[in-house]
Amino acid sequence: MFKYYRYDGEKKFDIGKVPTDDTKLVKDRTEAEARLAANNEKIDELQQKLYAEKREGVIFLFQAMDAAGKDGTIRAVLQCLSPHGVHESAFKSPSSQDLAHDYLWRIEQEVPAKGEIAIFNRSHYEEVLIYQVKKLWEQQANARRIDPEKIMKHRYADIRHFEKYLWHNNVRTVKIFLNVSKEEQAKRFLARIEEPEKHWKFSAADYEERQYWDDYQAAFEDAINHTATWHCPWFVVPADHKWYMRYVVSEIILDTLQDMDPRWPVVTDERKARFGEIRTALQAELGMDKKEKKKAKADAPAAPADVPDAHAADSEAKPRD
Secondary structure, eight states, X not given: OOGGGEESSSSOOOGGGSOSSOOXXXXXXXXXXXXXXXXXXXXXXXXXXXXXXXXXXXXXXXXXXXXXXXXXXXXXXXXXXOSTTEEEXXXXXXXXXXHTSOTTHHHHTTOOOTTOEEEEESOTTXXXXXXXXXXXXXXXXXXXXOXXXXXXXXXXXXXXXXXXXXXXXXXXXXXXXXXXXXXXXXXXXXXHHHSGGGGGGOOHHHHHHHTTHHHHHHHHHHHHHHHOOSSSOEEEEEXXXXXXXXXXXXXXXXXXXXXXXXXXXXXXXXXXXXXXXXHHHHHHHTTOOHHHHHHHHHHSOOOOTTOBOTTSSOTTOSSOO
């Protein structure tokens, strides 16, 4: 369905030939919003199972030019998720402490545990995007043995190996590039300037970065072509229409979780036997008479063999109070 937005190394990504205003998957905004709402319900249920089962973690990583709509998309698509087992990391400019370490150091600390979802608002890809556009290796101290001409080649290889390492250790990385046009970015910048409630969103630095538009487009194209793999694909999502972009992102996230196939932990016979003992003890504690006990037992639904055990993984297996 949305697979032609997927880049996994089988085809070359040419950013100049990919439409930013595509809406081919739905007929209009009303349909897109209805599908998004339906997808959110499914995503919510799958996240609960993922958290309960604790077999695999996943990173949903967002990259884009300024004003493409990362924050709004994350809110619209992922607001259905419980805070339990989900965290968002917004990677701003690296601190002096970050720069004193290898460039993946701060990323490694945000990798999700099994059963968790991590949302990366920007990511380690800043280290091959802005790093390339601004030639930051000229400003940073490197060992004398480092060849500046090979830094980018090595970083692409590092990222591929890092993401494959995570894949081999039960963590998926799903990379989403929200592809906005230069014209649409200009309109959104103007809206931020002209509408008082959006003033806080705009910075003169955003406009200054716009002067490097062509360089960033080339950097995105290079990064995607060098790091798109079958196990850690890129999805290039048209971003000129926010309603369409959010719907497509919901399809990508839903498809990923369905492929992960999380399941409720199964209640063992031993644990179910323990339930009976606990029921008797609680009834005694409440002082229920024999008639009440008999009625409570008759009213209790019979547990099927595969009934989910809310405490099979830990004391907070389902991320709901």
